[in-house]
Amino acid sequence: MPGINVGMIEELPAGSPLEVPLHPPKRRRYVPEAAVPSTSGIWSSTPTDDAGVVMNSDVAEGSVAGGNLIQEQSVAHTCDDPPSPSVFVECSTSITPRARGMYGPHRRLQDNEIEDFLNYGSEEEEDGADNEVMIPRTLQMFFEPEEDTNEEAEAAGRIDVEQLSTLVPGVANGPSSLYDFTWRSYPTEPISPAERREKFVGDSGPTIERTTDPYEIFTRIWDHSIMGHIVTQTNLYAQEYASHLLDTGLMGPHSRITRWKDVTLDELYVYFAIVLAMGVLVKSKMEEYWCRDGNIFSTPHFAAYMPLFRFQLINRCLHFNDNRLLMPDLLPKEAKLFKIKPIVTHLNSAFSKLFNLYQNVALDESLTQWKGWLNIKQYIPNKKSAVGIKTYEVCDSRTGYLWRFEVHTGAESPSTENDRIIVGSIPNLVLRLLDGLEHSGRTIWMDNYYNSPSLARVLKTLGLDCVGTLRTNRQFVPNEIVALKQGNMRVGQVCGCTSGDVDLMVWRDQNKVAMISTYHGVAVSDGKPTIVKDYNICMGGVDRKDQMLSTYPVERKRTMVWYKKFFKRLLNVSVLNAYIISKCFDESVDHRDFRTDLIKAILQKHSQPLQSVSVAPLLSLAGPKLSPEVIAHFPTWLPTLPNGFGRQKRQCAVCKKRTYQFCKQCNVALCFDPERDCCYIQYHS
Structure with missing residues (x-):
């Protein structure tokens, strides 16, 4: 295969991942020079303390000893000789059943594998690395010399290669357009990923002054402007609904709407507090929250702040947009989200203003469960809620903070907004979500639904890096990579190529894994490509957010109106974002305590307890x-x-x-x- 690197993973140059997991697993390894008798006459392969307990050390993942897992506290051998390498090989202290099913059954290492494992990385590095010419960051896409040319840019949007070549003599001319990919083998002495990566600039973390008050942070998101808008639209809709019942003769003498009175700003805050309390205290029916029977299931304080009929009435008339603005000439995408559009717009603006993302950013889908009829609902089998309302979300990989989101409304109509940069609905979706992050040096981690070589190059020209899995049938992927089949590759085999600014790699593990990156290249660390290790650490930002939300299911209560359930989901996310901001100032803040303190503060500031039956x-x-x-x-x-x-x-x-x-x-x-x-x-x- 011309221009494609093909080899086993053991032949790749040694490297180290650039990302550090938040909670690194405990690992240990066999170090021959450390295998000395302890004071108790027991041989141990890792350093021990005075009590003979094995201390932690770094190891490679996925290693086993004779097919059996060795517990961290039981690695000493009661024998006079040190354990043989075939028995005592570095291992993982915890592998879940899912991991065992994913990576296959463990087996005893062969003799040649043990020798390669023990001697891996022992060769001395060759001299001459200091003589390597470092290319400026703006020219990193052209790090492999080729024939010099002085062609001028032929069309708008093309890179001025003549100007680039005059800046640094001897540097090859790069692609003349965004779609000019010349794939070639990786250089024998590639530039370090840390040097090829865009430099992170700007601030990160909360943008507000230091505070841990839950109410103050929450009201920065749900301020009086958006709350007043909801109050106005709710009262307007209640009048329209009552008029409709009167005109159609459906209003009975005991209809709940006959007792309607306009909701106030304070009452709406109390309604929010009760909805959030339902996520902390989970019951199967709404009426059970107003149970005052005096038994173990009694929760009388819900009735102390709002009667049940009033809560149900507000819940029935809750509204976010004026129906008179629903024009027939609206685009299908705008019409589908018309009911919830003001809330989506406001939260996107508030979330992005209150927090600056860290360097690693995850872009993925999330799903709000909805089992009723809805023409925009999606089916995603690998999500916990397999059917529901899909949102494309940009989250911080480190904290799970939701920075921006967009609701899926079906196939998009052709748009010319970003077509001058790149063609395609998915790339334009990515560019919309990342608007405002240009030239910040952040790394965008995405799965194979979004990634493509052309999108990676566009993000690189915008000062952003791109890493993730790749579908090999994407446009501009070389035919040699497309033709690779899982059955034609041996376990551990690696194939890859680079165009200077975009790197492609296919690794045969238990399955074929295709990756794309703008700075990783090909390097191995502990038996895995470094790009795979970094991807596993940084890709879980959206999943981390969903995991924290699942503990407090605010949107769990059933309703026949989809946008009201989706609104409760957004309310739940806003509380989580407020908690993440608070945790940036104080690491000791607990999620549940933050929510309970927020609920108490809202009720204290916006309500007086009603007379109850206590x-x-x-x-x-x-x-x-x-x-x-x-x-x-x-x-x-x-x-x-x-x-x-x-x-x-x-x-x-x-x-x-x-x-x-x-x-x-x-x-x-x-x-x-x-x-x-x-x-x-x-x-x-």
């Missing part, structure tokens, strides 16, 4: 005529009808009106209203 409120309502023995009495709802439609009614013992409520202790129907001197209070006085 002992103190009853005494304050009825005065001295109500004795403490009434604590055993509490109002509740009459059971539903046998056919499931409606609820039973009985005549009130005081006002003689028919009511749904009764005192369970007295078994007497009584009207109850915590806002006035109701029949329930009069009866028990």
Whole structure:
């Protein structure tokens, strides 16, 4: 294969990953020179302390000893001679069942493999590395000399190679356009990945002043402007809904909408707090949160801040956009997201303003579960919620902070916004999501759904690096790489090529793995290509966010309106982002404590507890005529009808009106209203 490097992974030059995992696994390895008798006469292959306990050290992944895992605390051998290399080989202390199924069953190493393993990296490096000519970062894509030419740029958007060649004499001319790829073998003395990587510039972390107050950070996202917009649209929709019921004759005398009163800003904050509390305290039905039966399942404080009927009424009329603005000439993409568009726009702006991403950025999909009918829902089998609303998200690989997102609305219509740079809906999607990160030196980690050689080159010209998996049938991938099949490659074989600024590599592990990078090249560390090790560390930003959100399922409650459930998902994400900002200032902040403190702060600042049926409120309502023995009495709802439609009614013992409520202790129907001197209070006085 001309222009393609082909060889075994053992033949690759040694390198080291550039990324460090947040929680590195504990590893150990066999070091022959350290295998000396300990004070207790027990041979150990790793350094030990005074108690003979093996200390930690770095090792390669995936090694085993005779097919059996060696525990970290049990590596000493009670024998007079050190263990043989065939028995005592560096191993992993923990391999999950999933990992065993992914990488295949472990086996005893062969003699030649043991020899290669023990002697790997022992050869001295050749001299002459100091004489290597380092190319400026702006010209890194042209690091391999070729024939010099002085052709001028032929069209707009092409690189001025004549000017580049005059800047650094002897440097080869690069591609004359974004789509001019000349694939060749990797150079014998490649530039270090750290030198080829774009230099990270700018700040990273929160952009606000140092604070750990959950309420202050949360209100930076949900400020009074967006909350006032929701209040206005909710009240407007409630009036429209009531008018619609009156015009169609569907409003009954006991319809819940007849008790509507305009929601206020404080009441909307209280509604948010109750929704967030439902994510911390998970129950199977909404009505159970207002249970005041006095048993172990009772949660009376929900009713203390908002009655159930009021919460259901706000939930029913919650709205985010004026229906009168829904014009028939809107694009399909705009029409599908019309109901939730103001919230999406506001959060994208707030998230990006409050936090500067670190150097590693992950771009991936996320899924909000939705099982109902929806023409934009997607099926992603490898997600926990296999069916739902898909969003393309840009997250920080280190913290999981959601920086920008875009909702999938089906196939995109042709757009000319970025076509002058690169053609294709997926590359243009990536460029929209990364807008504002240009020339910052960040590295974008993506999977094979997004990656392509042309996109990698565009990102490189914009001052961004690109790393990830690759589909070998992408345009501009050389035919030699496309023709590679898994069955035609041996385990451990590596094939690759470079165009100077874009590197391609295919590695045969248990499966064929194709990778693309703008700075890695081909190098191996601990039996794996360094690009694979770095990818496994940095690609999980979106998954890390989803994992932290799954503990507090705010959007779990069912609803028949998809955009309301998606809104609760966005509310949940905003709390997580606020927590990440707080954790940047104080590492000791706990996620659950942050949420509970936020809920308490919102209720304290925007609500006064309503009069409830607990002992103190009853005494304050009825005065001295109500004795403490009434604590055993509490109002509740009459059971539903046998056919499931409606609820039973009985005549009130005081006002003689028919009511749904009764005192369970007295078994007497009584009207109850915590806002006035109701029949329930009069009866028990």
